Amino acid sequence: MIEVQGLTKQYGEVRAVDDLTFSVKPGIVTGFLGPNGAGKSTTMRMILGLDAPTSGTATIKGQRYTELKNPLTHVGALLDAGARHPNRSAANHLRWIARSNGLPKGRVQEVLDLVGLSGVATKSSGGFSLGMGQRLGIAAALLGDPEVLILDEPVNGLDPEGIRWVRDLMKSLAAEGRTVLVSSHLLSEMALTADHLIVIGRGKLISDISTYEFIKQNSATTVVVRAEQLPRFTESLKLQGISHAESRDAENRLILEIPDRSTDEIGALAFAEGISLQELSLRQASLEDAFMGMTGDSVEYHAAAVPGAVPPTAATAVGVDKQPNQAEEK
Template identity: 55%
Template sequence: MIEARGLTKRYGGKVAVDDLSFTVRPGVVTGFLGPNGAGKSTTMRMILGLDRPTRGTVLVDGRHYRDLASPARHVGALLESRAIHTGRSARDHLLALAHTHGIPRRRVEEVIDLVGLREVARKRAGGFSLGMGQRLGIASALLGDPGTLVLDEPVNGLDPEGVRWIRDLLRGLAAEGRTILLSSHLMSEMAMTATDLIVVGRGRLIQETTVEEFTRGASGNRVHVRSPQAAELAELAAREGATVTYSAALAGMGSTAAASGLEAARGSEADAIEVAGLPSERIGELARTYGIALYELTPRLASLEEAFMDITRDAVEFTTAAPATSEGTR
């Protein structure tokens, strides 16, 4: 278990982490999310004793990292996959780590097989691709067979097979009761891997929740509806205060239903709408009352990416400018 309480880190006048408290519990994969500059890497470094908190504390299994007698056997970490001696082979790199931490040689061979580096184990790590470097970094993290893993962007550079492999590996390790903290910008992959979430922005905690609760909270009571009388149902829902969006197939629209939009819908053969702000039960009642046939009535959860973008909108430190229009560049 990882426990952070009031964790704060200042660099001069800049606050990188601000009074951050959270718990990473064993038995599940916990995703660590936040925009660039949110303080994720600094937090991970403080967990591992690489940075000293200005204030607050962070414990691994009830102890500071610096107090662990054999850290590699308690915590495995991947913060920078390229933190290797480029002139050494993958096996020699792992052997050096094993010797330092009193880990038997047989464990080196086990992790080489586990991460799929057997065929390149004797090659110099400096010539590795980004994906192979990631696998070596993961092997280093797993070397001590630790109960806790702290991984920063572990799927970076991996091919689809490798991404699926690391997903299954982390789920399997969590099922064994291990504590896993995983940071990644790949929201689709995080949604399939993590159970719990810690979301931060500008160094502060935004939410500590589960993936399911996080996406449900951002869904805004949205319902996907298909009906041969979609335009009529959309008008009824709009009268009830709902926001209705037509699918791209419906006259190429994607805007909130208005009078002109409803007129366009009536002349279209498309049958799909999305209703926000009205529960599916009420939509079904409207359909029954007005004799409207329903093909589909499905509550729609926001994707993890949609939920993340929505909740961190005000916490983004680095934003990109909107692309200039042709008129704006003249």
């Protein structure tokens, strides 16, 4: 269990973290989200005792990180995958960390096998790709078989197989009853991985809620209808006072888009009117759409809109949005 109470961090005139209070519970994967500059990294650093808060507290299992004996056996963390000596081999990097926390040497080979780096264990880590570095960082976080894991952008640089492996790993660790806090900008991946979300903006708490409820509360839904007797159905919608708009699908077929209604309601109306529908589907925004809608006012830098871009809610199906390309592992 991670407990954050009234956590605040002031840098001169800048308040990076502003009176944050939340808890991260065991048994689930908790996503930690926010725009760049929201204060996520500063918060994680204070949880891990790397930065001192201006006020407030952050505890792990009821204790400050600095009070934990052999902390790697309690908490595993990945904040910077590049934090390693480039001339040291992967195995020696892990051996050095293990020895500093009184961990058995045999654990090094176990985590190397787990993350898929056994074949390069004796190679200099300075030559590792970004994805391989991430795997080594995850191996270091797992060395002490900890009950709590704090991971910052753990899938950065991983290929699709690696991303799926990290997703499955986090879920399996949570299923064992561990506390898992993960920060990521890949919102499509968070939609597949996180059970609960803590969202911050400009250092303040915006939302502390399940992933399902976050999307449901912050995303509009649209019912899409296609029928041969569409003009007749349009008149029925008008008589019922149901707002709608005509549009074209990817095959240039005429469709109706009906916002903020359920497929049950629209289907029942079509049945009552004796209108056969060729399509009745629900289009719901993704976690990305919900996140952008809620944190738009907290974004530090705004880029100009892309000319001709399709609005997210018009291009995204139920579930998650299309995942962006990731840098491939070597």
